[in-house]
Each structure stands twice: as structure tokens, then as C-alpha cells.
Amino acid sequence: MKFDVLTLFPELFNIVMRESIIGRAQENGIIKVNAINIRDYSKDKHKKVDDYPFGGGTGMVMTCQPVIDAYNDITKDMTVKPKVIYMSPQGRVLNQKIAKELSTEEHLILLCGHYEGIDERIIEEIVDEEISIGDYVLTGGELPAMVLIDCVSRLVQGVLASENSYSEESHFNGLLEYPQYTRPADYNGKKVPDILLSGHHANIEKWRTQQSIERTKQKRPDMYEVYERTHKKNL
Numbered sequence: 001m002k003f004d005v006l007t008l009f010p011e012l013f014n015i016v017m018r019e020s021i022i023g024r025a026q027e028n029g030i031i032k033v034n035a036i037n038i039r040d041y042s043k044d045k046h047k048k049v050d051d052y053p054f055g056g057g058t059g060m061v062m063t064c065q066p067v068i069d070a071y072n073d074i075t076k077d078m079t080v081k082p083k084v085i086y087m088s089p090q091g092r093v094l095n096q097k098i099a100k101e102l103s104t105e106e107h108l109i110l111l112c113g114h115y116e117g118i119d120e121r122i123i124e125e126i127v128d129e130e131i132s133i134g135d136y137v138l139t140g141g142e143l144p145a146m147v148l149i150d151c152v153s154r155l156v157q158g159v160l161a162s163e164n165s166y167s168e169e170s171h172f173n174g175l176l177e178y179p180q181y182t183r184p185a186d187y188n189g190k191k192v193p194d195i196l197l198s199g200h201h202a203n204i205e206k207w208r209t210q211q212s213i214e215r216t217k218q219k220r221p222d223m224y225e226v227y228e229r230t231h232k233k234n235l
């Protein structure tokens with residue numbers, strides 16, 4: 001799977017996406033993250049990529065020309081145009097379901113905004129979909145793009161070593177995770193629940209599911225409500 005990222009800060013991607021699982025997946029050729037510097041396409045003599053907003057207001061807006069020319073350049077030899085996702089506060093909020101959908105794409109182009117945003121005509125011209133990672137104010141779309149690349153890439157076949165331990169079903173069953181413990185069994189007098197030391201796998205499984213359900217109910221009633229609806233027959 002290939003990600004082309006249109007950004008003003010390509011170095012951010014070259015450093016972060018070279019590490020850990022994504023880095024290994026790139027070495028194995030399963031994933032490719034290609035960061036393109038929008039500024040390289042600016043025809044302005046000072047390489048400007050932003051300008052004052054019509055109608056006034058504080059802040060600057062990213063101009064059309066560099067972004068559209070960058071898009072046209074990377075897609076000029078492509079018969080099938082890849083889906084273009086603009087990382088944006090106006091987008092539908094990313095979740096595991098959307099990540100799963102996106103992991104079936106061969107090629108995605110991600111556009112990262114900056115300043116107060118991008119000229120609306122860029123969205124009209126090249127953007128297929130807007131996706132947000134959540135409702136808070138950020139300085140740019142680069143971190144959101146990295147979040148999307150992370151959660152989508154790990155669902156691509158072969159990126160994760162042991163599929164079953166991280167596969168979506170076992171790792172994300174619509175509930176929060178049960179509490180995790182590791183050695184020592186007694187840390188500063190704090191003991192690991194006996195059930196986990198019992199070696200009784202069926203009971204351990206039951207305890208873990210109950211813990212997941214209880215903490216989802218308590219911490220994320222919204223998530224629990226979805227779970228209940230889709231599992232009502234078994235509850």
C-alpha cells in the first residue's frame with residue numbers, strides 16, 4: 001500500500017515513518033510513505049504557499065496553485081487516480097471501521113493543511129474525502145496524517161508479524177481492553193488478580209471479557225451502546 005503525502009513538512013514523515021512497525025513495513029516493501037513538499041511546486045518567486053484570506057480575518061490560507069500542481073504532477077502517469085483524503089477538522093472522525101475500509105485501498109494521497117486552512121477550491125478540485133482525527137485545534141494536518149497512516153497500515157496484510165495477536169477481531173472487538181499485568185506477581189504489595197495465575201484459560205477468558213464490558217460501560221458508554229446493539233442477542 002502506498003501513501004503519497006502532500007505536506008509543507010516532508011521531513012516530519014521521513015523521520016517518524018522510518019521508525020518501528022511502519023519503518024519495517026517500508027523496508028519490506030509492504031508499505032510506502034512518500035512525502036511531497038508542496039513548497040517545491042510554488043511558482044511564486046519567494047516560494048510562497050499561503051496568502052491573505054479574501055474577506056479579511058486573521059491568519060493565512062494555503063493557495064491553490066502549489067497544491068494542485070503537486071497533485072497533478074504525482075498523478076500525471078496514473079490511469080486510476082488514487083483517493084485523495086484531506087486531513088481536516090470538518091472531516092468524519094477516524095475510527096477503526098474507517099481504518100479497515102481504507103486499508104483495502106492500494107494507494108492513498110493525503111493532504112495536510114496548515115495556517116488557517118486551504119483554499120476551498122482545492123477541496124472542490126482534488127479532494128475525495130475529508131477525515132478528522134478529533135475535535136481539538138492543531139497547528140497542522142501532519143500529525144493527523146501520521147495517525148491515519150499508523151492505524152491503516154497495521155491492518156495491511158503482512159505489516160504486523162503475528163496477525164492473530166493484533167488482528168482487528170481480537171485486538172479491537174468494539175470494547176476497551178481488559179487490564180493487563182506482567183511479572184512480578186507482587187509489586188510493592190500490589191498483587192495480580194488470582195484468576196490470571198490460575199492457568200484456567202476458560203475462566204480467564206470470561207474474566208477478561210467481563211472486565212472489558214465493565215470498563216467500556218463505565219469509561220465509554222457511547223462505545224458500549226454500539227457494542228450492545230451489535231451483540232444484543234448474546235448479552
Ligand SMILES: Cc1cccc(C(=O)NCC2(NC(=O)c3cccc4nocc34)CCCC2)c1
Nearest residue numbers: 087088089113114117132133137138139140144
Ligand atoms: C476543531 C477545530 C475547529 C476549527 C479549527 C481547527 C483546527 O485545528 N484548525 C487548524 C488545522 N487543523 C487540522 O488540520 C486538524 C485539527 C484537528 C483534527 C484534525 N484531523 O485532521 C486534521 C485536523 C486546519 C488547517 C491547519 C491545521 C479545529
